[in-house]
Amino acid sequence: MKPETSEAPQTVLVVDDEPTARVALAARLKRLGYRVLQAGDGKAGLDLLRRERPDLTILDWMMPEMDGPSFCETVRRDPTLLSSQILMMTGNDQPEQIAEGLARGADDFLSKAASKYEITARVQAGIRAAGLIRRLEDVTAEIRQKQEALEQELQSAARYVESLLPASGPVVPGVRMARLYRPSLALGGDLFNIVPWSDDFLGLYLLDASGHGVSPALRSSAFATFLRRDSLMRHVGSNDPGAILTEANKQFPLTERGHYFTIVFASLDLRCRILSYASAGHGGALLHRRSGEVCWLAQPNLPLGFDPSTTYVTATLPIEPGDRVYLLSDGLYEFPAANGELWGQERLETTIRALAQQPLETVIAETIAEAVRAQGHEQFPDDVALMGVEIERELG
Amino acid sequence: MAMQTKERPVPNGVMLELTGDLTYANREQFKTAVESIRQKGCRHLILNMADVRFVDSSGLGLLALVSQNFKLSQGKVSMLKPQSYVREIMSLANIQKLIPVYENEQDALAGQPKAA
Numbered sequence: 001m002k003p004e005t006s007e008a009p010q011t012v013l014v015v016d017d018e019p020t021a022r023v024a025l026a027a028r029l030k031r032l033g034y035r036v037l038q039a040g041d042g043k044a045g046l047d048l049l050r051r052e053r054p055d056l057t058i059l060d061w062m063m064p065e066m067d068g069p070s071f072c073e074t075v076r077r078d079p080t081l082l083s084s085q086i087l088m089m090t091g092n093d094q095p096e097q098i099a100e101g102l103a104r105g106a107d108d109f110l111s112k113a114a115s116k117y118e119i120t121a122r123v124q125a126g127i128r129a130a131g132l133i134r135r136l137e138d139v140t141a142e143i144r145q146k147q148e149a150l151e152q153e154l155q156s157a158a159r160y161v162e163s164l165l166p167a168s169g170p171v172v173p174g175v176r177m178a179r180l181y182r183p184s185l186a187l188g189g190d191l192f193n194i195v196p197w198s199d200d201f202l203g204l205y206l207l208d209a210s211g212h213g214v215s216p217a218l219r220s221s222a223f224a225t226f227l228r229r230d231s232l233m234r235h236v237g238s239n240d241p242g243a244i245l246t247e248a249n250k251q252f253p254l255t256e257r258g259h260y261f262t263i264v265f266a267s268l269d270l271r272c273r274i275l276s277y278a279s280a281g282h283g284g285a286l287l288h289r290r291s292g293e294v295c296w297l298a299q300p301n302l303p304l305g306f307d308p309s310t311t312y313v314t315a316t317l318p319i320e321p322g323d324r325v326y327l328l329s330d331g332l333y334e335f336p337a338a339n340g341e342l343w344g345q346e347r348l349e350t351t352i353r354a355l356a357q358q359p360l361e362t363v364i365a366e367t368i369a370e371a372v373r374a375q376g377h378e379q380f381p382d383d384v385a386l387m388g389v390e391i392e393r394e395l396g
Numbered sequence: 397m398a399m400q401t402k403e404r405p406v407p408n409g410v411m412l413e414l415t416g417d418l419t420y421a422n423r424e425q426f427k428t429a430v431e432s433i434r435q436k437g438c439r440h441l442i443l444n445m446a447d448v449r450f451v452d453s454s455g456l457g458l459l460a461l462v463s464q465n466f467k468l469s470q471g472k473v474s475m476l477k478p479q480s481y482v483r484e485i486m487s488l489a490n491i492q493k494l495i496p497v498y499e500n501e502q503d504a505l506a507g508q509p510k511a512a
Contacts, residue, residue: 210453211420254464258423258457262489281456281489300490306460307494330453 010127011035011052015045015071016060016089021112025058025119032120042066046074049081055130056123058110061090061101072105083137085130087122154186154214161188161217164224168361171389172196175270178361179387180368182380189216190329190383191224197239200271203229206327206385207263208282210303216259219252223261226251241265241278242314245304249280249312254305261304264297264327268319270391275319278312280304283345284330290322292356294349297325324360325389326352331382332368338376347374360390397449398422401429407505409440411476415447418455426455430462439471442504443495445478451485459486463494474504 012034016022019040026036037052039045042063049057061068068088075081088106090097091113098109107129110122161183168178177194189209196202207223209216225231226248232238236247244265254260264285266277275287281303287295295317302310319325333348351370355363364386372378399416410433418426433441441462451459463473475497478486486492498504 208453210457254457254461256461258454258461260457260460262453283488298488300487302490302493303456303460306464306489306491 009033009035010056010130011037011054012123012127013037013039013045013048013052013054013057015039015042015057015063015068017041017063018060021060028116028119029123032123034123042068042071042074045071049075049084053084055134056085056087056126058087058089058123059106061088061092061097068106069101069104072101076105083133085126085133087126151186157214157217158183158186158188161191161221164191164193164221166192166194166387171202172199172270174392175202175268176360176390176392177387178364178390179385180364182368182384184331184380184383185212187214187217188383188385189213189220190331190385191220192327192385192387193224193227194387194389195229197229197267200269201239202268202270202389203232203239203265204268204325204327204387204389205263205265206282206284206329206387207261208329208331208383209261210259212382219255219259219261223248223252223263227265239267240314241267241276242312245278245280245312246310249304249310250308252304253308260306262330263304266297266325266327268325268389268391273319275317275325276314277316278314280312281306282330284328284332286326286349286352287317287319288324288326288352288356290320292353294353296345296349319391321391323391324363326386327389328386329382329384331380331384332371332386335371335375335381337374343371343374360388364388399425401425403429403433406442406501409442409505410438411442411444411501413444413447417450417452418448418458419450419452420454423454423458426458427462431465434465434469434471441466441471441473442476442501443473444476445482446476448482449479451482456485456489456491459491460494472507474498474507476501476504 012029014022014026017040022038026038029036037048037054039048043066059068059071072086075084086106087108087110088101089110089112093111101109108122108126165181171177171194192206194202194204205227209220232244236244252261262280262282264277264279264282266275268275277297279299280301283298285297301312333343333345335343337343351367355366367386397417399422402413404411466473473495475495477499478497
C-alpha cells in the first residue's frame, strides 16, 4: 500500500437546485474543513462527480429534470462511479420514501430538518465509508497489477521452458519425432528432448520433476542443462544411459522438501539397431514394434535422489525400421477417468496399438485426444508430455 | 482425503498409524508427525499403511525423505501392510529397497525381511 502522502482536505459535492439551501450547506461544510463543490442540477452534478471524484456527494431528492433517485441509478450503473458514497437529502423523510431512495442507490439519508450535529455526524460517517472503499479499491488495483506482472513473468518463463523442447520433424535422415506438451499450470516440470549425437546415434529422454509450478520448472531446466551432450561428456564421460542416471542421481539429491526427478533416458544406435535405456522411477516409456508388439521400457528403480548409492543399469532391446519409441509423462495415464477409476497404462497401450497404422503425428494427437475424452475435460491434473520417435529408414 | 495420524510406543520404536491419503495436500501433517517422533530420539519408525488408500508422487518423495532423515540419526523406517494399489506404486519406484515392507507387526519389530 502507498503511504498517505498528504492530508489534503476531503471533498464533498453538493447537488441541489435551490441556491439558498445549497450555499448554506456548502458554507457549513467548509467550516467543518471540507473542500466543497457545488452543482445546481443532476447533470452538472454527474459531470463534477466524473471529473473530481469527490469523497461524498450530498444530493437533493427533488430536482427538475434529473431527480435524486435517478441520479443515484445513473451512478450505480456506471462502473467508474458506482462506488461513490451518496447521502440523499429530503424534506419528506417517510420510511417508504427512505426505503425507495436506498433501493434506488443512495447510501444514507439526511432530513432537511436535521440538526447541525446530525448533519456533521452523517457526513463524517459517509466520508469514513468512502475512505474504506477507496482503500479497498487501491489495494485491489495493486493486487491486480502485481498479479498481472507475476503472470507475465510466468508466461515468459513458460516460453523459455517451451524453447528447450525439440521441434517435431526429422531428427536425422530416417528418424522422425512428433511430440505434444500440455503443462498443467503455465509452467511445467516435465521436460524431454532428442539429440543426435551423430548421424547414427541419438540420445533421448523425458524427465518429470515432482511438484507443480515454478520450483519444479527451475529444477527441470537445471537438469536439462546437465543432460546436454557436452556436460554429459564432462561429468559422465559415456553415452551409457545407466551411467548417466547413476551420475545424475548423485548430482540431484532429494530437496529438503522431498522433491525429486523421475526420468527415462534412452539411446538409439541406428547402426547396431539397438535401443538402450535406463529409468529412474519413471514408468512412461514404451517401444511399439512394427510387428505390433509393445514393450514397456520399465525397470523398477528408485527415482533420482532417493539413495545416493544406487547404480542404474542399462537394458537393451533390438530395433527395426518401422518401430516407434514413445516417452511420456505418467500424467498421461495416471489420471482419474470420468468414472473415477484411474485411466492407466493398459488403456493407454490399447489406444496406441489401435493407431498403429496412422502416421506418427496422428498417433500423438489422437492419444492425447483419447485421454482427454476419457477424463471428460481438457485440463489434465498433472503435466502431460508425449514424444514419439519413429525409425523410418532401412538401417545399415 | 485428509490424513489422521496416531502414534503408539512399541519395543525399541514407535508405530505411526496413518489413515487417509499420503499426498501433496497432507504433506505438512505427515512431516510434522514424523519429525516430532524422530526428534524424541526414536530409532525405529514403523508406518502402518493399512488405512492409506493412495500415495502420490509427493508422498513417495516424503517417504524417501523420512527414510534419509532417520538414517542420518542412526535410525530406520519400516512399513506395515500397504494396500495393493499403494504397494504397486511403491514397487514401481522400488521403495522397499529403502523402506522394508512387512505383513505383521512381529516381523516388523524383529526386522526380518520376510515379505517384500
